[in-house]
Amino acid sequence: MTDPIRDFIEREGFLVLDGGLATELEALGCDLNDPLWSARALIDDPEAIRAAHRRFLDAGADCIATATYQATFEGFAARGLDAAATVRVLRESVDVALSARADFLGGRGAPPLDGPPSAPGGPVAASGPPPLVAASIGPYGAYLADGSEYTGDYGLSAAELYDFHAPRWQVLAETEADVLACETTPSVEETRAYCRLAAVSHRPTWISFQCRDGARLADGTPLEAAVALCDAEPHVVAVGANCTDPSLTVSLIGAARRATGKPILVYPNSGETWDAETKCWTGPATPMDWAGSAAEWRAAGADGIGGCCRVGPAEVAAIRGGTVSFQRTVT
Template sequence: MQMVALEAIRAVVESGRPLLLDGGLGSELEARGCDISTPLWSAQLILHQPEVLRALHRAYLDAGAQCISTASYQASIEGLAASGLNAHQSEQVFRHSVALARAACNDFLRDHPACDFRPLVAASVGPYGAYLADGSEYRGNYGVSDGRLREFHARRLQWLDDSAADLIACETIPDLQEARILSRLLESTATPAWVSFCCRDAKRLHDGNPLQAAVELFAGHPRVFALGVNCCAPDLVVAMIEDIAAVDSTKMIVVYPNSGQQYDAASKNWSGASQLRHWSQLARCWFDAGADIIGGCCRVGPPYISELASIEKWHC
């Protein structure tokens, strides 16, 4: 199944268009009136409001997304244990996140029998900082051991690798130490993965290390088919693509920035000017720079994915 997914992605890219991802889950759920203020963030809806998640997955597919991500970004064994779940129940939460996304894809295909592309499901794996639920994914430098990070990621990666997901998305990785641990763990998985980093500027991860140092960890990696950035300002993406391609030109490049606003973890609010008015123009620049897979992150909802889907000529 997974190799078929890669072939499908390559076919889209070779046709002169990027594969389109969905947009933000948590921020869009908030915009639709959901309370995601618990440490589980959008993952709590897997437990308590699965129908809302399934509807949002469907909204992104209707907008033109060809690959949707699961709501497992902030899910962790430790976080779910704090909500009263044992290890077996936690595993079912991860599997159910994939099942919900797959069900939305099946619903979409049922209603669009002439659709010539089977939508893909990417199982989301968030950073250790997401579990801390204090904005640490925008800082890195967790101050924990390699063993702790390995323990945190290993079992949920195994569960998602054994699920019905087409791809694994290790995303919003702000920390070189964490990237190194993920590089080793992904050597033992069978599902193709992308790894996307979170950066403080166009050159550095949030922990201060060079973006290129993180990319080098995955050069020649047998399981990682794409590298990229997410939850960054849209106007920084072209420079980031150039940095990634300069280190490894063999892998696909995935980019899904946020609206360009800044998140304050203390107040849990966004501030600053949005760059979404130039969204499609910026996306075409990313494609010209070498992006193969394009979508959105926080505060990028279905209308902006629809805007990408309506682009007829991607090359500037």
């Protein structure tokens, strides 16, 4: 198994992730008030998804995540798509991201793996590695669309969650995505299911957690315990935390690092709170200096930084600036 995350970090020194895809789709005029959320655009407006990917790449992202976070066989069946149509849509979601990457790179092919790396923290150079495409896998709570990805209170076992995720996982594992990205993981049972799926598929996978505070998953499991499960599975190549308040990030990096030597990826949201009943973000955003925070999180031990909900290309550009500033300080 190749490890695209570690390979990229070893070549470039750091990985800048993208921001909130749904946020950018809304900025482009997409109506996502729907149980499918960002996956609705896979049916209605795939060109908007391509444009959103390109905006993040232009802002300096080294990795873009597909619009499959909320795309499931069950969710599409409720929209009238049969299994064959769902398979086609899932595959096309990766193709859209790959196309956006190819367009960004000006049509050049991927460079040889033994070629010279580009400057650490700098833009993708002609001889540097292309940005990565991550096939996004949202938690069971994303399918429910009831906010339970922020609680993990599903009442399902790891085996039941494995059975739920397996059909989509199999399709995405057979695409040309560089890595599978399990995002906003709120529970230890879902973590167990993901680790087993990664082992069975032999595909590089990252698992990123949704945390209630600076030390525990949404379901109350200590982050260190969940990360230890990931550390024991070779096909889980990175761990992280996403859609958390930015103020928790330093603590979460420390907790994860105590349990693993694998790369740590953090991509918090704006600090607002999701209201599952009104289907909107509420409360004030956390005041943020994204460049300064990125440098701080890099110093705390993060290997990759980006943003989640309510974080757009401008913030991603600031994150890239902050990580470059950090690296120039220590070299």
